[in-house]
Amino acid sequence: MKRKRYLFILPALLTLGVYSCKREAPLPIKSPYQPTPVKPSDIFPASFGMPLIPKDNPLTEEGIYLGRMLFYDPVLSLDSSISCASCHRQEFAFGDPKILSKGVFGLLGTRNAPPLFNLAWQRTFFWDARQRRLRDLVFEPIQDHREMAMNVIKLEEKLKSLNRYQAAFRRAFGEEPNLHHMSLAMEQFLMSIVSADSKFDRFFPRNLSVFTPEERDGFLLFNGTPDSTTRPATGADCFHCHGGVHAQAIDPSIGIVSNGLDATITDKGYGNITGKAFDLGKFKTPSLRNLVYSAPYMHDGRFASIEEVIDHYSDNLKFNAPNLSPQLNHGNLHLQLTAQQKRNLMAFLKTMTDSSLLTNKAYSNPFR
Template sequence: MRTLTLLVLASTLLSACGSDELVTVPKSFPKMKVPADNALTRERVDLGRRLFFDPRLSRTQEIACASCHDQKGAFADPRRVSEGVEGRQGTRNAPPLFNLAWNKSFFWDGGAPTLEHQVTGPIVNPLEMDMRMEDVVSRLAAGASYVHQFEAAYDQKPSPEGVTKAIASFMRTMVSGESRYDRFKEGEKSALSESEKRGMDLFFSERAECFHCHVGFNLTNNGFHNNGARPDDPDLGRERITEKESDRGKFKVPSLRNVAVTAPYMHDGSLETLEDVVEHYSKGGEGHPNTDPTIHPLELTAQEKADLVAFLRSLTDEAFLEDPRFQPGR
């Protein structure tokens, strides 16, 4: 797929530059916007990468961001819920990490308005890394190499703001848009099998109605919907943020890119396979009273279900899963 290599300078938008790129954005994607006070630079991305893989950000010095976000799984967690310090169990499935620069909010309930805000959440959460940001900074400031990196990146000593900005910078470079589906859209008609093509047509049809929520270049409308979760699900979802009962059980619509490698599925990791997911929607969900109107029994045939699963598997970006830019030690 043709791509446009971009290097972020000191502006809110990316500009083309260089062969040793920080981030590669497909031509079919909208322009990437970056906060004016956290423009991407090599120094900031390198610092963020180091922090992302450093377990010293957790109280026990055993859990890093990467502990729950594995590149082989598009930076998702193969466990139903993640395990934090001292084996503490989280309450939601850790989502994958890619194309975050285009997100309008973060976490399943949209509780973080920016990527920088999102970074703080897992660090201070007692079920995850269980650290105070002040203690994180104290640890980092004790090492000369970190002090030098922070000075090079932000012209200051280690600080809570610097930690969150650096990690956010690294995560913004995680761009994924090189799947076989993308190649098909670029004109490579042999990129998809006949079953995958049928699944694609079904996906974007009123018959299956998937495209109402999973739309656009990133296959998400960035909205919040109740997809027919269990009626007894104790998680309030979006209601936790808005305090509106009408938002009960609504969760952020995830991108379906790389979905074949991000199991288990749903906000609680309750569905183990893509086949389980397709069956969930085919039967119209589990009967939650606040289920979205677009969720209703579809009564898909066995062939239609198989074709949908085949199409979903075509959304995997194999290069992204192995890209050395997202690995430690660079």
């Protein structure tokens, strides 16, 4: 072994010798900091409109790649057992099929891990909309004692001690590993996850010919408004909160609402953030894209199937839920959709399925 190593060093010494003869003083090592900019229009579809990209964190290939490494790396957790991807799994649209996710030492959280895609357009994050910037958000799971339980000072030391991160941070930000650049890289990677390749995208904004008759009827139901007397209702009024290309009201002033799950509040949701009684039981409206992959549903994962969700809106809504959105109360009468209407609605929801998200190598584990 030893002998072999010397054999390698010998030519290296010789080359150094040649160089030092040519030059008087060695030149400073040229900084390898030359990140490759990523054109937003290359990754964000025009139909979505361009998202706001933070001016101080332009997307670069190296930045996104570093963020991707960090996302899949269990070194971010106390005992190096849990990565972001333990709970946000690509094969489930970056959600978790378990009602509650397991963090370090098998500890359980309190809410369902949402799927992650098209975050670049989002204005608030988490079910209770408590975060506004992805770079701030990442510190929550890292430090949460039931998730990754990591001390961030220790984390910085850990990253500095690993060769792979010394090189990757230098390439992405021109400096040695630090927490600020860690959060910016993760912000870049999270923003880069885009899901826009579904039948619904070929329909958008209104090419009804791509739909089967069932999907078309489901679409019309989804976008129809019920009157307060006709039952079964001729419109299911989903679009007020889940309309548009994102299938989600992104504007926080209309997207944070109660959809009537409980008469008695167990999770205060947005009310816990604002401290206001009229925000109790309100949650951020999720996107309805990729539902096929992201069961279970709602902030607490209470519904195992899309059928159960449709039954909730059709027959089980709690009209006495505190702060129920008026958009969901049509004269205190349930929608009472027929079995066929429910099937149509389901067929339409399934058009928002993008299987390429599950296999796109740009978001997959870089360590494999």
